[in-house]
Amino acid sequence: MNSCSFTDCDKVVFVKKTDHGPLCNGHYAQYKKGQPLAPLRGYNPRSATKDHAICPVDDCDRPSWHKTGYCQSHKKQIQTGDEPSEIRNYKFQE
Numbered sequence: 001m002n003s004c005s006f007t008d009c010d011k012v013v014f015v016k017k018t019d020h021g022p023l024c025n026g027h028y029a030q031y032k033k034g035q036p037l038a039p040l041r042g043y044n045p046r047s048a049t050k051d052h053a054i055c056p057v058d059d060c061d062r063p064s065w066h067k068t069g070y071c072q073s074h075k076k077q078i079q080t081g082d083e084p085s086e087i088r089n090y091k092f093q094e
Contacts, residue, residue, distance in 0.1 A: 003024075004022065004023055004024035004027055005020060005021035005022050005023060006020070006023065006024070006027045006037055006039075008039070009024060009026075009027060009039070009040065011024035011025070011026065011027075011040075012024060014028050015028045018031055019031075020037060023037075024040075026040040027040070053069065055069070055070050055071035055074055056069055056070065057070065057071075057074050057084045059086065060074065060084075060087065070084065073087045074087070
């Protein structure tokens with residue numbers, strides 16, 4: 001058996017011998033903490049921006065991650081005493 005023994009988990013086995021059978025890394029972490037085994041949350045890289053507002057600087061569509069309301073780049077500009085300005089997106093030429 002190459003997949004986790006937890007119901008509906010198809011992840012690769014991390015530890016083969018436990019009280020619950022072979023477990024993946026996520027379920028093994030739950031087991032080691034003494035927690036009841038539960039479904040793992042799926043990873044969605046785009047979900048990080050869903051609950052965040054957009055930076056208020058004109059023409060900036062980046063999510064604001066800070067309590068200041070600005071994106072990381074504009075927050076740094078403000079911290080250094082500069083006015084928020086256009087952020088360069090460097091593109092390397094081949």
